[in-house]
Amino acid sequence: xxxxxxxxxxxxxxxxxxxxxxxxxxxxxxxxxxxxxxxxxxxxxxxxxxxxxxxxxxxxxxxxxxxxxxxxxxxxxxxxxxxxxxxxxxxxxxxxxxxxxxxxxxxxxxxxxxxxxxxxxxxxxxxxxxxxxxxxxxxxxxxxxxxxxxxxxxxxxxxxxxxxxxxxxxxxxxxxxxxxxxxxxxxxxxxxxxxxxxxxxxxxxxxxxxxxxxxxxxxxxxxxxxxxxxxxxxxxxxxxxxxxxxxxxxxxxxxxxxxxxxxxxxxxxxxxxxxxxxxxxxxxxxxxxxxxxxxxxxxxxxxxxxxxxxxxxxxxxxxxxxxxxxx
Ligand code: 9Z3
Numbered sequence: 001x002x003x004x005x006x007x008x009x010x011x012x013x014x015x016x017x018x019x020x021x022x023x024x025x026x027x028x029x030x031x032x033x034x035x036x037x038x039x040x041x042x043x044x045x046x047x048x049x050x051x052x053x054x055x056x057x058x059x060x061x062x063x064x065x066x067x068x069x070x071x072x073x074x075x076x077x078x079x080x081x082x083x084x085x086x087x088x089x090x091x092x093x094x095x096x097x098x099x100x101x102x103x104x105x106x107x108x109x110x111x112x113x114x115x116x117x118x119x120x121x122x123x124x125x126x127x128x129x130x131x132x133x134x135x136x137x138x139x140x141x142x143x144x145x146x147x148x149x150x151x152x153x154x155x156x157x158x159x160x161x162x163x164x165x166x167x168x169x170x171x172x173x174x175x176x177x178x179x180x181x182x183x184x185x186x187x188x189x190x191x192x193x194x195x196x197x198x199x200x201x202x203x204x205x206x207x208x209x210x211x212x213x214x215x216x217x218x219x220x221x222x223x224x225x226x227x228x229x230x231x232x233x234x235x236x237x238x239x240x241x242x243x244x245x246x247x248x249x250x251x252x253x254x255x256x257x258x259x260x261x262x263x264x265x266x267x268x269x270x271x272x273x274x275x276x277x278x279x280x281x282x283x284x285x286x287x288x289x290x291x292x293x294x295x296x297x298x299x300x301x302x303x304x305x306x307x308x309x310x311x312x313x314x315x316x317x318x319x320x321x322x323x324x325x326x327x
Contacts, residue, residue: 182239248272
C-alpha cells in the first residue's frame with residue numbers, strides 16, 4: 001500500500017498541539033474514574049469500547065457567552081453504546097453534555113410516536129384531597145424494556161459516562177481513555193462518532209470578556225485543530241481496534257476522503273456518512289473491504305436503527321481481525 005503517513009513526525013506534531021489546550025479542571029478525577037473502570041472490566045474479562053458522541057464547542061471568549069458549535073445530536077454514539085452493551089462490551093461513553101444518552105434517549109423522543117417522561121406519569125386525585133403519582137399503564141411495555149436493559153447495565157457496572165462541552169475537554173478526555181484501555185490489548189475498541197471541530201481560537205487570542213457588539217462585527221482568526229486520530233491509532237491505543245467516522249455533504253468526496261483517512265492514520269475502519277442520509281446509509285471502509293449498510297424505509301418505520309447493523313458488523317470485524325478469545 002502506498003502510505004504517506006510518517007508516524008514519528010505526524011504523531012509528535014499532534015502531541016505538541018495537544019499541549020496548546022490547557023487541561024480541564026476535572027482531568028485527574030476523570031482519569032482516576034476511567035482507570036478504575038478499566039481495572040474492573042479487566043477483572044471481569046470484558047471487552048471495552050470507548051465511544052465518543054456529540055459535537056465539541058469552541059469558545060470565542062474566556063468567560064464564554066458565545067461559541068462555535070455543530071449539528072451533532074449524539075444519536076449515533078448513544079445508540080451504538082446501547083448495542084455494544086447488549087453485546088457484552090463495557091462502554092466508556094465520552095459525550096457532549098445535553099446530547100442524547102444511552103437508555104435515557106428513549107424517554108426524550110419528539111413527535112407523536114415518541115415517549116417523553118411527561119407522558120409516562122399521571123396524577124390521580126385521592127378522596128382525602130392528596131394526589132397519587134401513577135405510571136401510565138399503556139407506557140409500561142416500552143418503559144420496562146428500557147428499564148430492564150438500563151438496570152442490568154447499571155448492576156453489572158458496564159457503563160462509564162464522561163461528559164465534555166468544549167473541544168479542549170474532549171481532546172484531553174479522549175487521550176485519557178485511549179491510554180487507559182491499553183492493558184486490555186486487542187479486546188479494546190475505540191468508536192469515534194463525535195463530530196469534532198476542525199477549527200478553534202487559541203487561548204492566547206481569546207478576549208477575557210464578552211465580545212462587545214458595539215465595536216462592530218469581530219474578525220476571528222481560527223486555527224486548525226490537530227487530528228488526534230493518528231495519536232489514538234498509532235500511540236495512545238495502539239493495539240485497539242479503531243473505528244473513525246468521515247462526514248461529508250458532497251457525495252463525490254465521501255469515499256475518497258474516507259480512504260485517505262484510512263491510509264493516513266493506519267487504523268482499522270472508517271465509517272463514511274453523508275449528512276442527509278446518515279440515519280439510513282453507512283459505508284464501512286477497510287483496507288480490504290468496502291460494504292454499505294442500509295436501513296430500509298420499512299425497518300425505519302418499525303423503529304429500526306442503522307447503528308444496530310453497524311455495531312453487529314464492527315463486532316464481527318473486531319473478532320476476525322484480532323482473533324480475540326471471548327469469555
Ligand atoms: C460522524 O460522522 C457521525 O456519524 C455523526 C452522527 C456526527 C454524523 P449524530 O450525532 O450524528 O447522530 O447527530 N462523526 C464524525 C464526524 C467527524 O468529525 N469526522 C472527522 C472528519 O470528518 C474525522 S475524525 O474529519
